[in-house]
Amino acid sequence: xxxxDKATFDExxxxxxxxxxxxxxxxxxxxAPKLIGELKSALAANKADSFRRAAHSMKxxxxxxxxxxxxELAKGLELLGKENRLHETGDRLKALEEAVISACEDLxxxxx
Amino acid sequence: xxxxxxxxxxxxxxxxRVNRLLLTHALEQNGHIVSTAEHGKIAMEMLRxxxxxxxxxxxxxxxxxxxxxxxxxxxxxxLRNLPVIMTSASDELDRVxxxxxxxxxxxxxxxxxxxxxRARVNASLExxxxxxxxxxxxxxxxxxxxxxxxxxxxxxxGGKYITASVMFADxxxxxxxxxxxxxxxxxELLNNYFALMFDAITGNNGTVNQMEGDGFMAIFGAPVFQExxxxxxxRAALEMIELLQVFNEQRAIxxxxxxxxxxxxxxxxxxxGYTGTQHRATYTCVGDTVNVAARIENHTKIAGRxxxxxQFTREGLHGPIQVEDLGDVTFKGKEQAIKIFxxxx
Numbered sequence: 001x002x003x004x005d006k007a008t009f010d011e012x013x014x015x016x017x018x019x020x021x022x023x024x025x026x027x028x029x030x031x032a033p034k035l036i037g038e039l040k041s042a043l044a045a046n047k048a049d050s051f052r053r054a055a056h057s058m059k060x061x062x063x064x065x066x067x068x069x070x071x072e073l074a075k076g077l078e079l080l081g082k083e084n085r086l087h088e089t090g091d092r093l094k095a096l097e098e099a100v101i102s103a104c105e106d107l108x109x110x111x112x
Numbered sequence: 113x114x115x116x117x118x119x120x121x122x123x124x125x126x127x128x129r130v131n132r133l134l135l136t137h138a139l140e141q142n143g144h145i146v147s148t149a150e151h152g153k154i155a156m157e158m159l160r161x162x163x164x165x166x167x168x169x170x171x172x173x174x175x176x177x178x179x180x181x182x183x184x185x186x187x188x189x190x191l192r193n194l195p196v197i198m199t200s201a202s203d204e205l206d207r208v209x210x211x212x213x214x215x216x217x218x219x220x221x222x223x224x225x226x227x228x229x230r231a232r233v234n235a236s237l238e239x240x241x242x243x244x245x246x247x248x249x250x251x252x253x254x255x256x257x258x259x260x261x262x263x264x265x266x267x268x269x270g271g272k273y274i275t276a277s278v279m280f281a282d283x284x285x286x287x288x289x290x291x292x293x294x295x296x297x298x299x300e301l302l303n304n305y306f307a308l309m310f311d312a313i314t315g316n317n318g319t320v321n322q323m324e325g326d327g328f329m330a331i332f333g334a335p336v337f338q339e340x341x342x343x344x345x346x347r348a349a350l351e352m353i354e355l356l357q358v359f360n361e362q363r364a365i366x367x368x369x370x371x372x373x374x375x376x377x378x379x380x381x382x383x384x385g386y387t388g389t390q391h392r393a394t395y396t397c398v399g400d401t402v403n404v405a406a407r408i409e410n411h412t413k414i415a416g417r418x419x420x421x422x423q424f425t426r427e428g429l430h431g432p433i434q435v436e437d438l439g440d441v442t443f444k445g446k447e448q449a450i451k452i453f454x455x456x457x
Contacts, residue, residue, distance in 0.1 A: 061130045
């Protein structure tokens with residue numbers, strides 16, 4: 001199953017143009033590990049609001065590129081942060097991290 | 113005129129870099145000039161130092177979020193009317209509703225649809241232009257404070273009865289004076305005179321709504337109601353006389369002729385309404401009170417006193433203002449005599 005939804009990505013590419021889409025992808029690749037880092041430190045410090053905000057950004061970025069599964073996972077984490085239930089995170093952060101890695105791999109391949 | 117294609121100054125406020133980039137790119141492609149802020153605090157600083165036409169505002173941000181920005185805009189007279197388009201995720205529409213209730217103009221769902229973005233931004237730009245035009249229009253005949261209040265509360269005076277104080281003021285023997293001096297001196301004199309007099313009027317919450325030659329009419333208690341409009345009118349008159357004294361002292365030094373004014377004030381029911389076009393606007397005020405004020409002003413020549421008022425105005429005065437009862441006066445064409453009072457300057 002492809003990680004990136006083709007229709008969403010094509011639309012974004014059409015709107016952005018070939019040159020700008022590369023810049024956008026680079027920004028995603030650049031920000032993704034930072035957001036993972038923020039999620040991890042927020043979880044460790046039990047800072048629900050920081051956790052929620054980082055998950056929210058991840059969700060937003062994933063949705064922009066059509067990484068639907070990643071967006072869903074991020075949305076789940078955002079909700080945990082919002083409802084102050086970080087203790088229920090379990091292995092969901094790990095699942096998100098894996099989804100981020102796959103999405104990044106795919107996006108690198110989509111650069112023109 | 114195709115305003116929808118005119119570029120505007122956009123402010124994109126979003127803590128997410130991808131979103132900022134995307135919005136900036138899309139807006140620039142439509143010819144707009146774009147600035148960005150990472151959160152509300154930076155945005156507010158930028159808004160206070162530069163003029164923008166439309167704000168695209170994210171809700172969830174560190175430091176100062178979208179709700180707090182909307183609140184701050186609402187508190188600011190200069191920024192209150194700036195259109196704000198909320199940019200939000202599709203699952204937070206309940207929060208968007210709150211933003212619209214707080215004064216946001218419109219919203220866009222992220223990820224962005226470029227067609228919707230263009231349509232919403234153009235609609236907001238158009239609204240901004242109309243508001244700016246309206247504000248400019250208001251300011252042509254009202255004080256900035258009154259203009260702001262009208263912008264906020266809207267015009268409700270589409271021809272109705274109100275109680276207000278009407279003032280007429282005229283320079284005594286102006287024709288004789290102007291015949292003795294150069295035309296350029298006359299115009300300069302009038303400009304300096306009006307500048308001083310209008311300061312006294314607007315400083316006391318009055319609005320000048322008619323000018324003719326060396327005379328003008330001002331109204332107190334409208335377009336925005338003021339409880340103490342009678343006293344404000346008289347205070348404005350006293351201030352006018354005071355300013356005129358300073359003005360005459362300066363003219364004496366320059367060996368120029370002295371000027372004298374007559375001011376008449378009447379209070380009562382008037383029919384007030386706003387009439388105008390895009391380029392010229394006036395706050396029209398008609399009725400018997402207006403006629404009485406004009407007659408009273410004319411009577412200052414006979415009475416030899418600079419400020420005359422009617423009884424209704426007299427009854428609204430409290431505190432240290434001294435008046436003198438001049439008795440009944442019957443004006444030409446009027447059946448009933450009215451009581452006239454001179455205000456001691």
